[in-house]
Amino acid sequence: MKIRISDDALAIACGADTVARAFIQAGAEVERVSSWGMHWLEPLVDVDGTGYANVTADQVRAIMAGTTESIGSIAEHPFITRQSRLTFARAGKTRPTSLDDYYASEGWLGLAKAQAIGAEATIETVLASGLRGRGGAGFPAGIKWKTVASAQAATKYIVCNADEGDSATFADRMVMEGDPFMLIEGMAIAGFAVGAQKGYVYIRSEYPHAIAKMETAIAACAHLIAPFIVEVRVGAGAYVCGEETSLLNSLEGKRGEVRAKPPLPALEGLFGKPTVVNNVLTLAAIPWILTHGGEAYASYGMGRSKGTMPVQLAGNVKHGGLFEIGFGITLGELVNDIGGGTDSGRPVRCVQVGGPLGAYIPPSRFDLPFDYEAFAAADALIGHAGITVFDDTVDMAQMARFAMEFCAVESCGKCTPCRLGSTRGVETLDQIIAGKNVEANLALLADLSETMKFGSLCALGGFTPYPVMSAITHFPEDFR
Amino acid sequence: MISLADILAEHAEREGPLLPILHDVQKMFGHVSEEAMREIAHALNLTRAEVYGVVSFYHDFRTEVETRPVFKLCRAEACKARGVEALVPVAEGQTRVKVEPIYCLGLCSVGPAALVGETVHARLDSARLTALLASV
Numbered sequence: 001m002k003i004r005i006s007d008d009a010l011a012i013a014c015g016a017d018t019v020a021r022a023f024i025q026a027g028a029e030v031e032r033v034s035s036w037g038m039h040w041l042e043p044l045v046d047v048d049g050t051g052y053a054n055v056t057a058d059q060v061r062a063i064m065a066g067t068t069e070s071i072g073s074i075a076e077h078p079f080i081t082r083q084s085r086l087t088f089a090r091a092g093k094t095r096p097t098s099l100d101d102y103y104a105s106e107g108w109l110g111l112a113k114a115q116a117i118g119a120e121a122t123i124e125t126v127l128a129s130g131l132r133g134r135g136g137a138g139f140p141a142g143i144k145w146k147t148v149a150s151a152q153a154a155t156k157y158i159v160c161n162a163d164e165g166d167s168a169t170f171a172d173r174m175v176m177e178g179d180p181f182m183l184i185e186g187m188a189i190a191g192f193a194v195g196a197q198k199g200y201v202y203i204r205s206e207y208p209h210a211i212a213k214m215e216t217a218i219a220a221c222a223h224l225i226a227p228f229i230v231e232v233r234v235g236a237g238a239y240v241c242g243e244e245t246s247l248l249n250s251l252e253g254k255r256g257e258v259r260a261k262p263p264l265p266a267l268e269g270l271f272g273k274p275t276v277v278n279n280v281l282t283l284a285a286i287p288w289i290l291t292h293g294g295e296a297y298a299s300y301g302m303g304r305s306k307g308t309m310p311v312q313l314a315g316n317v318k319h320g321g322l323f324e325i326g327f328g329i330t331l332g333e334l335v336n337d338i339g340g341g342t343d344s345g346r347p348v349r350c351v352q353v354g355g356p357l358g359a360y361i362p363p364s365r366f367d368l369p370f371d372y373e374a375f376a377a378a379d380a381l382i383g384h385a386g387i388t389v390f391d392d393t394v395d396m397a398q399m400a401r402f403a404m405e406f407c408a409v410e411s412c413g414k415c416t417p418c419r420l421g422s423t424r425g426v427e428t429l430d431q432i433i434a435g436k437n438v439e440a441n442l443a444l445l446a447d448l449s450e451t452m453k454f455g456s457l458c459a460l461g462g463f464t465p466y467p468v469m470s471a472i473t474h475f476p477e478d479f480r
Numbered sequence: 481m482i483s484l485a486d487i488l489a490e491h492a493e494r495e496g497p498l499l500p501i502l503h504d505v506q507k508m509f510g511h512v513s514e515e516a517m518r519e520i521a522h523a524l525n526l527t528r529a530e531v532y533g534v535v536s537f538y539h540d541f542r543t544e545v546e547t548r549p550v551f552k553l554c555r556a557e558a559c560k561a562r563g564v565e566a567l568v569p570v571a572e573g574q575t576r577v578k579v580e581p582i583y584c585l586g587l588c589s590v591g592p593a594a595l596v597g598e599t600v601h602a603r604l605d606s607a608r609l610t611a612l613l614a615s616v
Contacts, residue, residue, distance in 0.1 A: 013602035167556035170586035208598035237539030253498030315561030320589025
């Protein structure tokens, strides 16, 4: 009898450690693996491939005796079979920091392939895959790599942006906690391709489990990626450090203030050297792309959005978790068919896609396909593909106020539209919520949003108007 | 007992060592004191103002000791969608534990969530939160 229980932070928060201890006390052998990403079922216990959901310690004996009802085969669960898991191919199956498990599941094949075909062909493969930056901006990864590769400098860096601060996103965390070698392999391939000697993973301090797993994994595989070196750096609670230039300043030991662009980080990045700054999911997609080819990756997706996206279903959703699928699936399929609607059982009122800077979208727009261009055309953004579901009890005026308040708390202070605009935004929304000069204040807020959108230095001030204005546009009744 | 000098020596070879130093100082001493800032500034050839600027920029660093246990309750959108705001009066209805907001723990499908030290908690409701606050 082989028992597998996830040691992902989410499983642990739901009680997985207690359950694992109970199995061990009962004489069972327990393997701690990554998470399948079916969060509503955690703690999920895998007994020879059969799943037991929401397990508590007092159910252990009954599970071992086979007298408890199972959910059947985990791998054949519809939530899993409907996905195209490329980045999350190992999810639920391997021990995160086991080199043996990684070797046995296509591990290090991408790096070997890169070294065999050479740096130039590696970049060509990434270009052919159509991979775009998964952090939110959607910039083609291959072009960024090519820019860094052609820059002349003795020292270059690979920086992995693991400052996953957007609410409703946890895919980066799951990669780092569940499949850290894949991320390290992706960074080593990037280093080889552009001629960088050193890589930094900047992980937010809110992710202690991810930090520990990455440290362990880096120590275990240092000899396999040498002469390339990877080092973990821990953030310090500043949301704005997810912005790449702010992150670079933070890595240098400075205040996490945004830098004006140009110069591009690709030419003058960390310590002024050419630097690839890529999101966790971007780098994590690289080993698969090298192993299976750029065309194989590009065969997933739609239009100019190639490949798969690990979509994160969160908030008030019945079946929350990680759902990796080719671009093109509609929002409605994700929220209603796969997510199963709200967890509370009440009607879905809206979703927010792309974190605190993403637009609120009503069910009437659920025909929107998951595609960078389609979202942009609808005044929305995919961001890091986190979807927060809200039921009909949500007060959209309060959510709009929170967007401005969050921006005020997290603004780095460098540019005026963001630093002052966010605070004036909170004050204006307070007036609207109190019913004072509502129409005049709404007009003022629209004007302020316009200034923030076009006048801010980075996405924090520039995109905060998305949740605010989308809430007003789609849910005017909450403001009047 | 590890001293500030030990911490500074340990990070001497790092590129951009200030944040790793501040994290270790806070872990060791519970806060980053005025005196520590002066010593760090001296060791890194920075002004005290530059070090203070960094310490005050990041939410994680404290310049005063917090004697109470710290409980970080996620107040971001996904936890709001799952009802965390209704728990705030429960959290703030006691003074033994210092309750601070945190914006996202990546547990967004099983909120409301909280972080105590390095221990994560999910699926909080009023009863579970009350019990948890009493136990930290």
